[in-house]
Amino acid sequence: MDASQADGNLGVAVPPLFVTTVLGGAARAAGLRPGDIIESINESAPFIDGRATPAITALYPRYPEARPVRLRLLRQGTGRRWSVTLQPGLFQRDLAALQVVRSKLLDDDNAYDLEPTTPSGCSTCH
Numbered sequence: 767m768d769a770s771q772a773d774g775n776l777g778v779a780v781p782p783l784f785v786t787t788v789l790g791g792a793a794r795a796a797g798l799r800p801g802d803i804i805e806s807i808n809e810s811a812p813f814i815d816g817r818a819t820p821a822i823t824a825l826y827p828r829y830p831e832a833r834p835v836r837l838r839l840l841r842q843g844t845g846r847r848w849s850v851t852l853q854p855g856l857f858q859r860d861l862a863a864l865q866v867v868r869s870k871l872l873d874d875d876n877a878y879d880l881e882p883t884t885p886s887g888c889s890t891c892h
C-alpha cells in the first residue's frame with residue numbers, strides 16, 4: 767500500500783493485505799508485526815472478489831477527522847487471530863534508535879567511508 771491508495775486509488779492493491787512495517791506508535795503498542803495479515807478493517811473486508819474496498823482508506827487517517835480503526839488480524843506463523851483498535855495520534859520516533867551516517871570522501875575520490883553515529887546534541891541519545 768502506498769500514498770496513491772490513501773488518496774482513493776485502490777486499484778493497485780492486491781490481496782492479502784499485509785502489515786509491512788511497524789515503526790512504533792499504536793501499531794507497535796498493539797503488538798502488530800511485519801507479516802501479519804489484516805483480515806478486516808472496521809469490520810469490513812479490505813478486498814472483495816480480489817478487488818480493494820474503500821475500507822483500506824481508514825488506514826490512512828486525515829487529521830483532524832481521524833477516528834479509531836478496528837483491525838482483525840492473522841499471524842501466519844502461529845495461526846493466531848485477534849482484534850485490536852488503534853487510536854490515531856502523532857507518531858513520535860524513538861530518538862535513541864536513530865543513527866546518523868557521516869561520510870567522508872576517500873583519497874581516490876570514488877568511495878565514501880560511512881560511520882553510523884548518534885545525532886550530535888541529542889540529549890536523549892546514548
